[in-house]
Amino acid sequence: MRELEYSAVCREVIERVGEVRADEEVMIVTDPLMVEIARPLAAAARATGAPTSVLVKPRLAAHNVEPPAAVAGAIRNADVVFDAGTHDLAHTDARRAASDAGTRFVFMRGISEAVMIDQMDTDYDALRTVTRAVAAIQTAAESARVTSELGTDLTVDLTGRSGVPVDDGFDAGLVVLPAGKSAITPVEGSAQGTVVVDYSIDNLGRLDDPVELDVEDGRVSDVSGGSQATELRALIDREGSVRATSPRRRRSGRTRTSASRGTRAPTRRNAARCTSRSAITSRSGGRLTAAFIST
Numbered sequence: 545m546r547e548l549e550y551s552a553v554c555r556e557v558i559e560r561v562g563e564v565r566a567d568e569e570v571m572i573v574t575d576p577l578m579v580e581i582a583r584p585l586a587a588a589a590r591a592t593g594a595p596t597s598v599l600v601k602p603r604l605a606a607h608n609v610e611p612p613a614a615v616a617g618a619i620r621n622a623d624v625v626f627d628a629g630t631h632d633l634a635h636t637d638a639r640r641a642a643s644d645a646g647t648r649f650v651f652m653r654g655i656s657e658a659v660m661i662d663q664m665d666t667d668y669d670a671l672r673t674v675t676r677a678v679a680a681i682q683t684a685a686e687s688a689r690v691t692s693e694l695g696t697d698l699t700v701d702l703t704g705r706s707g708v709p710v711d712d713g714f715d716a717g718l719v720v721l722p723a724g725k726s727a728i729t730p731v732e733g734s735a736q737g738t739v740v741v742d743y744s745i746d747n748l749g750r751l752d753d754p755v756e757l758d759v760e761d762g763r764v765s766d767v768s769g770g771s772q773a774t775e776l777r778a779l780i781d782r783e784g785s786v787r788a789t790s791p792r793r794r795r796s797g798r799t800r801t802s803a804s805r806g807t808r809a810p811t812r813r814n815a816a817r818c819t820s821r822s823a824i825t826s827r828s829g830g831r832l833t834a835a836f837i838s839t
Contacts, residue, residue: 547584550660554588557626560668561719562650566593568623573615575603575629581655582628589626597622601629606747607653608635620645628652634718649718663722668711671724675711679726682707688730690739698737698759700730733762747779748772 547554558564570589574582582598589596601615609631610616616638619625625647632653633639639649655664682688683706690698711723742754755769755776767777 546657546661547580550657550664551584551588553660553664554584555591556668557650557652557664557721558585558588559592561721561723562589562624562626562648563714564589564592564594564624568594569621570594570596571618571622571625572596572598573601573619573625573627573629573633574598575601575631577603577630578628578654580657581652581660582626585626585628603629604631607631608633610636611638616641619647622647624648624650626650626652628655630654634720643717647717648714651718651720655721659722666722666724668723672709672711672713675709675724675726679707679709679728682726682728692740694740694742694754695738695756696740698735698739700736701734702728702730705729705731730762735759735762745772745776748775 558570562570564570572582572586572589579600582600586596586598597618599615599618601611604611611633619633619638620642622642623646625642627633627649630653632651634649634651643649682702685702687702688700690696690700705728707726707728710720710725710727713719737759739757739759740754741757742751744750745755751769751772753770753772755767755773757764758766758768764780767773767780769776
């Protein structure tokens with residue numbers, strides 16, 4: 545019965561974020577580990593009068609793995625897809641083909657009931673204002689320096705690059721929830737310095753010990769930390785240029801950036817904690833292509 549605690553959030557996700565209309569076909573895509581999130585979303589979608597289907601796909605091995613052909617065909621024929629699975633389909637050919645056909649996507653990968661209850665009851669209008677203000681600052685900047693008391697000290701060239709707000713708007717035909725961040729890709733080869741992550745890393749989850757990345761000319765040259773540093777090295781080491789070393793002394797502190805300071809989005813509940821966390825995205829060869837750091 546925990547879904548009763550976030551039934552209002554599901555309604556807002558469907559109606560306010562997804563902009564679902566009664567004449568649209570809605571599909572909730574999930575997997576066996578996320579069905580408890582899919583059910584109340586489907587109920588909220590049905591309440592709008594929209595024909596709603598729930599598709600339980602096999603749990604994929606990782607993010608952005610191509611789904612079975614039956615799933616690819618189903619999402620291409622839907623008007624709106626809410627992807628509430630352990631791993632999402634954002635960067636797959638199946639999703640791109642569906643987007644080209646006009647399907648809107650709301651991605652809610654790996655979201656737990658605790659997140660739905662404590663961190664999704666948000667004033668989306670205020671959130672959009674803050675997120676787009678940060679994107680404007682990023683776009684206007686020529687460079688950025690990210691530092692923290694943990695030891696992060698990274699500089700990047702942002703010349704000619706634009707901030708991309710990730711909020712509740714369908715600017716690119718998709719929304720990623722929880723919303724409220726702005727992404728920007730630095731000029732290739734410009735990143736220099738150190739990134740220390742102490743909370744979580746995408747595909748690894750919560751960290752037991754901090755992981756430190758040394759970055760030279762846009763490439764991760766060294767990964768240090770505990771066992772999860774070795775796991776991360778396996779994810780990004782495509783050319784044998786990244787090595788893992790032993791854990792270093794743990795430090796603590798918040799992350800900040802010289803380009804802009806983090807602004808917490810207004811929420812209607814105060815139960816959610818504001819915890820520093822980072823997600824590192826890389827491509828073949830260990831090239832650091834994007835870093836999202838929030839407090």
